[in-house]
Amino acid sequence: MESIIQVYQLTKKFKDTTIIKPLDFSLRKGEICALIGPNGSGKSTLFKMLAGQLHPTAGDIHLFGKTGGDIAQVRSRMGFLVETPAFYPDFTASQNLEYFRIQRGVVEKKRVDEVLEIVNLAKENKKRFKDYSMGMKQRLGIALCLLNSPDCLVLDEPINGLDADGIREIRNLLVRLNREKQITICISSHILTELQLLATRFVFIKNGVIVEDVSKDTLQQKSQKQLQLTVDDPAKTARLLEQTYADIQFKVLPNQVITIHNHVECSADINRLLLENGVSVSEFRIESRNLEGYYLELVGGDRHE
Amino acid sequence: MSNYLKSEQYRMMRKKSLHITSLVCLLLLVVVAAVLYYSQKSDPNFPYATSRFYYTNIIGGGGFIVIVGFLYNFSLTGKDKDVLKNVVSFGVSRNAIFWSKLILTLRYFLLLSVIGIGLMIGLGETLLTGDSQSVKDFLIALVNMLPIILSAFFTIHSLNMLKVGEIYSLIVMLLVFVFSGDLLRILLRQVTSLQDVYKYAPDALLNDNLLHFMNDTVTFGYQYWITGVLLSVIVLLIGVTKFAKQTID
Numbered sequence: 001m002e003s004i005i006q007v008y009q010l011t012k013k014f015k016d017t018t019i020i021k022p023l024d025f026s027l028r029k030g031e032i033c034a035l036i037g038p039n040g041s042g043k044s045t046l047f048k049m050l051a052g053q054l055h056p057t058a059g060d061i062h063l064f065g066k067t068g069g070d071i072a073q074v075r076s077r078m079g080f081l082v083e084t085p086a087f088y089p090d091f092t093a094s095q096n097l098e099y100f101r102i103q104r105g106v107v108e109k110k111r112v113d114e115v116l117e118i119v120n121l122a123k124e125n126k127k128r129f130k131d132y133s134m135g136m137k138q139r140l141g142i143a144l145c146l147l148n149s150p151d152c153l154v155l156d157e158p159i160n161g162l163d164a165d166g167i168r169e170i171r172n173l174l175v176r177l178n179r180e181k182q183i184t185i186c187i188s189s190h191i192l193t194e195l196q197l198l199a200t201r202f203v204f205i206k207n208g209v210i211v212e213d214v215s216k217d218t219l220q221q222k223s224q225k226q227l228q229l230t231v232d233d234p235a236k237t238a239r240l241l242e243q244t245y246a247d248i249q250f251k252v253l254p255n256q257v258i259t260i261h262n263h264v265e266c267s268a269d270i271n272r273l274l275l276e277n278g279v280s281v282s283e284f285r286i287e288s289r290n291l292e293g294y295y296l297e298l299v300g301g302d303r304h305e
Numbered sequence: 306m307s308n309y310l311k312s313e314q315y316r317m318m319r320k321k322s323l324h325i326t327s328l329v330c331l332l333l334l335v336v337v338a339a340v341l342y343y344s345q346k347s348d349p350n351f352p353y354a355t356s357r358f359y360y361t362n363i364i365g366g367g368g369f370i371v372i373v374g375f376l377y378n379f380s381l382t383g384k385d386k387d388v389l390k391n392v393v394s395f396g397v398s399r400n401a402i403f404w405s406k407l408i409l410t411l412r413y414f415l416l417l418s419v420i421g422i423g424l425m426i427g428l429g430e431t432l433l434t435g436d437s438q439s440v441k442d443f444l445i446a447l448v449n450m451l452p453i454i455l456s457a458f459f460t461i462h463s464l465n466m467l468k469v470g471e472i473y474s475l476i477v478m479l480l481v482f483v484f485s486g487d488l489l490r491i492l493l494r495q496v497t498s499l500q501d502v503y504k505y506a507p508d509a510l511l512n513d514n515l516l517h518f519m520n521d522t523v524t525f526g527y528q529y530w531i532t533g534v535l536l537s538v539i540v541l542l543i544g545v546t547k548f549a550k551q552t553i554d
């Protein structure tokens with residue numbers, strides 16, 4: 001699959017502090033990749049280097065297969081929203097987007113109205129940017145990203161400051177853009193439940209190093225934590241489990257509940273074992289950690305951005 | 306670069322402060338001419354109602370012109386620099402940003418200057434007592450001033466683009482364009498071969514130009530252009546080189 005973003009041994013130092021240690025990362029076409037990490041892990045620094053705001057100390061960045069001097073040209077195929085959206089405070093939303101429309105060589109003037117409509121700001125287009133709420137500013141930032149119909153979006157905390165409805169709208173919008181227009185997305189957010197609903201790939205970064213890079217399916221498998229069974233005969237169940245799996249770890253809880261902490265991947269076999277031996281199973285559930293739980297376990301419970 | 310220029314022009318044309326500054330400048334020129342004219346009307350012996358004295362206000366007003374230049378340049382290089390991250394992330398080079406902002410602000414500054422000069426000559430020659438040489442001398446003195454004023458404009462632009470604080474910028478401007486002559490004279494007076502270097506300092510040259518204009522002895526001087534071009538090259542080189550490496554966020 002075509003790589004949209006590829007970085008090789010990318011490094012960023014500020015004086016004596018290494019923010020990004022030699023890092024390899026690639027984003028393939030069609031992915032929605034969530035970049036997750038605690039404060040100071042290097043997410044925004046990585047985004048800024050991709051956007052050309054910061055010069056890397058070492059390493060290479062390839063965007064759409066281009067690198068070096070050619071990279072500026074292909075940045076026009078991308079939409080970046082890094083940290084807080086920045087616009088001219090005395091300009092209205094329309095004026096701000098018109099300024100960027102001219103700058104980006106977007107021919108259709110109506111594109112400004114289109115993107116304002118997409119992010120639900122069409123009715124607020126006469127309001128000056130400085131009078132916008134944080135959520136509206138975020139929406140305008142996303143509108144700017146969409147202005148030049150990009151092939152890839154790089155969004156750093158795009159749902160910051162949005163209310164629940166706004167978050168849902170943006171999530172639906174991003175999913176729609178990804179599915180209908182095949183826009184590749186790299187996104188970071190501190191709202192991990194949203195990322196879980198949105199992303200197809202999860203990259204965990206800590207202290208400038210990628211500590212885990214998993215697909216949604218792999219994450220779901222890895223997140224499976226324990227099996228919870230409600231049976232009619234816990235004693236018989238315990239005996240059967242011990243006979244079949246020598247190293248099995250389980251607990252017998254009140255109300256005829258048994259939790260099994262390993263061999264989670266053998267859930268189907270366990271279910272069959274019990275049924276074949278006459279144990280009636282009224283509940284059989286795989287309990288999973290959510291993304292936040294997985295993240296906390298992985299990065300050691302630091303506060304995330 | 307041309308799209309970037311167009312977009313910055315779109316922004317500049319919507320800067321009310323810029324239009325107000327231009328109007329105030331032109332209004333000041335009219336007010337000065339009117340004051341001189343009515344002073345002569347009320348007192349026929351009033352000695353300063355001459356076009357030459359009127360023009361002296363500009364030839365001796367280098368500081369005022371630099372302040373106007375600062376305001377013009379600040380309109381595109383001022384406090385809204387965080388928007389540049391949107392520009393850079395679209396692939397516009399730092400070089401294009403640096404030169405586009407310079408070209409646009411300079412163009413409007415020069416346009417205002419030409420309108421102002423035309424207005425002054427019109428007012429001076431119609432309302433005030435003139436002599437046959439005053440316009441010619443005025444234009445020669447302006448040509449002498451031009452490289453120094455341009456170098457000041459370029460210095461302001463470089464300082465603004467490099468996000469140098471306003472106080473530091475003011476100190477740099479004062480040191481280079483107001484006190485450099487005196488400083489060089491004091492610092493180099495012990496070195497015989499460099500004793501006359503201070504005469505090439507911007508402030509010394511502007512004072513010299515003013516004195517010659519007032520004494521009706523102004524002539525085109527290459528020394529103004531040597532200093533102006535040298536300063537311009539240095540500040541633009543520093544500005545564009547350092548801006549190319551600057552973090553934009």
